[in-house]
Amino acid sequence: xxxxxxxxxxxxxxxxxxxxxxxxxxxxxxxxxxxxxxxxxxxxxxxxxxxxxxxxxxxxxxxxxxxxxxxxxxxxxxxxxxxxxxxxxxxxxxxxxxxxxxxxxxxxxxxxxxxxxxxxxxxxxxxxxxxxxxxxxxxxxxxxxxxxxxxxxxxxxxxxxxxxxxxxxxxxxxxxxxxxxxxxxxxxxxxxxxxxxxxxxxxxxxxxxxxxxxxxxxxxxxxxxxxxxxxxxxxxxxxxxxxxxxxxxxxxxxxxxxxxxxxxxxxxxxxxxxxxxxxxxxxxxxxxxxxxxxxxxxxxxxxxxxxxxxxxxxxxxxxxxxxxxxxxxxxxxxxxxxxxxxxxxxxxxxxxxxxxxxxxxxxxxxxxxxxxxxxxxxxxxxxxxxxxxxxxxxxxxxxxxxxxxxxxxxxxxxxxxxxxxxxxxxxxxxxxxxxxxxxxxxxxxxxxxxxxxxxxxxxxxxxxxxxxxxxxxxxxxxxxxxxxxxxxxxxxxxxxxxxxxxxxxxxxxxxxxxxxxxxxxxxxxxxxxxxxxxxxxxxxxxxxxxxxxxxxxxxxxxxxxxxxxxxxxxxxxxxxxxxxxxxxxxxxxxxxxxxxxxxxxxxxxxx
Numbered sequence: 001x002x003x004x005x006x007x008x009x010x011x012x013x014x015x016x017x018x019x020x021x022x023x024x025x026x027x028x029x030x031x032x033x034x035x036x037x038x039x040x041x042x043x044x045x046x047x048x049x050x051x052x053x054x055x056x057x058x059x060x061x062x063x064x065x066x067x068x069x070x071x072x073x074x075x076x077x078x079x080x081x082x083x084x085x086x087x088x089x090x091x092x093x094x095x096x097x098x099x100x101x102x103x104x105x106x107x108x109x110x111x112x113x114x115x116x117x118x119x120x121x122x123x124x125x126x127x128x129x130x131x132x133x134x135x136x137x138x139x140x141x142x143x144x145x146x147x148x149x150x151x152x153x154x155x156x157x158x159x160x161x162x163x164x165x166x167x168x169x170x171x172x173x174x175x176x177x178x179x180x181x182x183x184x185x186x187x188x189x190x191x192x193x194x195x196x197x198x199x200x201x202x203x204x205x206x207x208x209x210x211x212x213x214x215x216x217x218x219x220x221x222x223x224x225x226x227x228x229x230x231x232x233x234x235x236x237x238x239x240x241x242x243x244x245x246x247x248x249x250x251x252x253x254x255x256x257x258x259x260x261x262x263x264x265x266x267x268x269x270x271x272x273x274x275x276x277x278x279x280x281x282x283x284x285x286x287x288x289x290x291x292x293x294x295x296x297x298x299x300x301x302x303x304x305x306x307x308x309x310x311x312x313x314x315x316x317x318x319x320x321x322x323x324x325x326x327x328x329x330x331x332x333x334x335x336x337x338x339x340x341x342x343x344x345x346x347x348x349x350x351x352x353x354x355x356x357x358x359x360x361x362x363x364x365x366x367x368x369x370x371x372x373x374x375x376x377x378x379x380x381x382x383x384x385x386x387x388x389x390x391x392x393x394x395x396x397x398x399x400x401x402x403x404x405x406x407x408x409x410x411x412x413x414x415x416x417x418x419x420x421x422x423x424x425x426x427x428x429x430x431x432x433x434x435x436x437x438x439x440x441x442x443x444x445x446x447x448x449x450x451x452x453x454x455x456x457x458x459x460x461x462x463x464x465x466x467x468x469x470x471x472x473x474x475x476x477x478x479x480x481x482x483x484x485x486x487x488x489x490x491x492x493x494x495x496x497x498x499x500x501x502x503x504x505x506x507x508x509x510x511x512x513x514x515x516x517x518x519x520x521x522x523x524x525x526x527x528x529x530x531x532x533x534x535x536x537x538x539x540x541x542x543x544x545x546x547x548x549x550x551x552x553x554x555x556x557x558x559x560x561x562x563x564x565x566x567x568x569x570x571x572x573x574x575x576x577x578x579x580x581x582x583x584x585x586x587x588x589x590x591x592x593x594x595x596x597x598x599x600x601x602x603x604x605x606x607x
Contacts, residue, residue: 104126223359264363268357324604325604338378397585402418
C-alpha cells in the first residue's frame with residue numbers, strides 16, 4: 001500500500017463502526033434514482049465505486065415525500081427508518097444548498113411568524129427536530145450525517161455565530177458527522193466549476209474545528225489524493241467529500257493506495273455531463289469518463305479478434321479511441337502531426353480557470369504508456385502510408401480547421417485566428433475585437449482580459465473577484481466583488497441576433513458571462529462585419545445594415561467556427577480501407593470534448 005497518503009488512507013473510528021479511509025463519496029443526483037427500471041444501472045454504478053475503495057458512499061438525493069421529489073415519497077424520520085430497514089449504514093440530511101431545511105434556517109427565506117420563524121432559535125428548530133427524531137427512531141449505531149450550510153453566499157444568509165450554534169445543536173441532537181455545505185444554488189458565486197481554485201472552501205470547515213467534537217467533512221473542488229491529503233494533514237477536516245472525482249474515476253482511492261495516482265482520471269470540474277445533464281433532466285455522466293452511469297451499456301471487454309488499427313489525430317476523440325482500443329487488446333498506432341498530444345485541449349489549458357484540463361492530458365499520456373499504444377508525434381500520416389501500413393481499419397480523429405468568415409480586409413496583419421492567439425501566442429494589442437461569441441470566443445476573451453495571478457495568490461484573488469468573505473465578518477460570507485482591472489479592452493461580437501453566450505453550458509454559462517462583464521467586455525449580437533482596415537473593424541447591425549460603427553482596435557481575432565478536416569477520408573475509402581470519423585472530423589460545430597471522448601470510446605468498444 002502507498003505511504004504517500006497516510007491521513008487519507010487511515011481508518012476513522014465512529015464508535016459503533018469504522019470507516020476504512022477518509023474519503024466520503026458525496027451525494028450526487030444521477031437521474032437514475034427516480035425510476036425502478038433504472039435501479040439495475042444505479043446498482044452497477046455504485047458497485048463500481050464501492051470496488052474502487054471509498055470509505056463511505058452517500059447516494060444521490062432521495063426525497064422524503066412527494067413534495068420534495070426531485071422530479072416534481074415518504075417523510076424524514078420514516079425515510080431514515082426505511083433506509084435502516086433496507087440495510088443502509090446511515091443517512092445524510094440535506095441542510096444546505098438552499099434546499100427545504102436551509103430555507104427554514106436562513107432569514108433570507110424564512111418569513112414565518114410562528115414558532116418556526118423569527119428568532120434564530122426558532123428558525124433552526126426544524127433541522128434540530130429532524131436530527132433528534134431520526135436518532136430516536138434509528139438508534140445509536142446508525143450513521144447520521146448532517147449537511148450544514150457553513151457559507152450561504154447570500155447577503156441575508158447565516159452569520160458564523162448562527163452556523164456554530166446550529167452545529168452544536170445538531171451534534172447534541174445526535175448527528176454522527178457534520179458535512180460542509182457551500183452556497184445556495186441561487187447564489188451568484190461559483191462553487192464547483194473549474195474556475196474555482198482547488199479546495200477553495202476548506203478554510204470554512206477548519207473554522208468549525210474545536211466547536212464540535214464529532215468528525216467534520218469538507219467538500220468542493222477536492223479532485224486529487226494530493227489535495228485531499230494536504231487538507232487532512234493540516235487539520236482542516238477529518239474526512240473529505242469527493243463526489244464528481246468519483247464519476248471521473250471510480251478507482252481513485254484504490255489507485256492512490258496502490259501507488260498509481262498518475263493513472264487517475266481526474267475530474268476537471270467542467271459540469272458538462274454531470275450537472276448540465278441533471279438540469280436538463282438527462283442522465284448524469286462524465287466528460288472524461290463516459291462510462292459513468294452507463295456501466296451496464298458501455299463496456300470495454302477483450303476483443304474477440306485482434307486487429308491492427310491506425311488512429312490519426314491525438315485530440316480528445318483520438319486519445320479516447322486509441323487507448324480503449326488498446327485496452328481491449330487491439331494493436332494500435334496513434335499518429336499526431338503536432339509535437340504533443342492534446343489537440344484542442346492544448347488551447348483550453350491556456351484559458352484562466354481551465355488549468356485543470358492539463359490533468360486530462362496527463363491521464364491520457366499515461367494511458368498511452370499503460371495500454372501499449374504506439375505513439376508517433378510530429379508525424380503527418382498520409383493516405384499512401386496508411387494504406388501501405390496494412391491496417392485493418394483507420395480512425396480519423398483529425399479535428400477541425402477554422403471557418404473562413406469572408407470579411408473584406410481579413411488578410412490585414414492585425415487579424416489573427418484563435419489558434420494564433422492560444423497556441424502560437426502571437427502578440428495581441430491592447431484593444432481587441434473578437435469575431436464570434438461561441439465557446440471559443442468566450443475562451444479567447446477570458447484569456448485576453450486576465451493577467452496571471454501571482455503564485456500562491458490564486459485563492460485570494462478569486463475570492464476578491466467574486467466577493468467571498470469570512471462569514472464571521474460578513475453575514476452569509478459575501479461582500480461586493482472587487483475584480484481586478486482588465487488586461488485589455490475587448491469587444492465580443494456575433495452575427496446571430498440572440499444574446500451572446502446563450503449556448504454556453506447550462507450551469508456554467510452565467511459564470512463566463514458575469515466574469516467578462518465585470519472585466520468590461522462589450523458583447524454585441526446581430527452584427528454584420530463590413531471590413532477590416534488600419535482603423536479597425538467596421539460593423540453594422542441588423543438585416544438592413546442601417547447603423548454602422550467602427551471599432552478602433554489593434555487586433556481582430558477570428559473565432560467564427562470550424563469545419564471538419566477530412567482530407568484523408570476520400571483517398572482511403574478509394575483504396576478500400578475501412579474508415580471511421582470521430583470528433584471534430586465527424587461534426588465540427590462547437591468544439592465539444594464531451595461528444596468527442598464519448599464517441600471515441602463508443603467506437604472503440606464496438607470494434
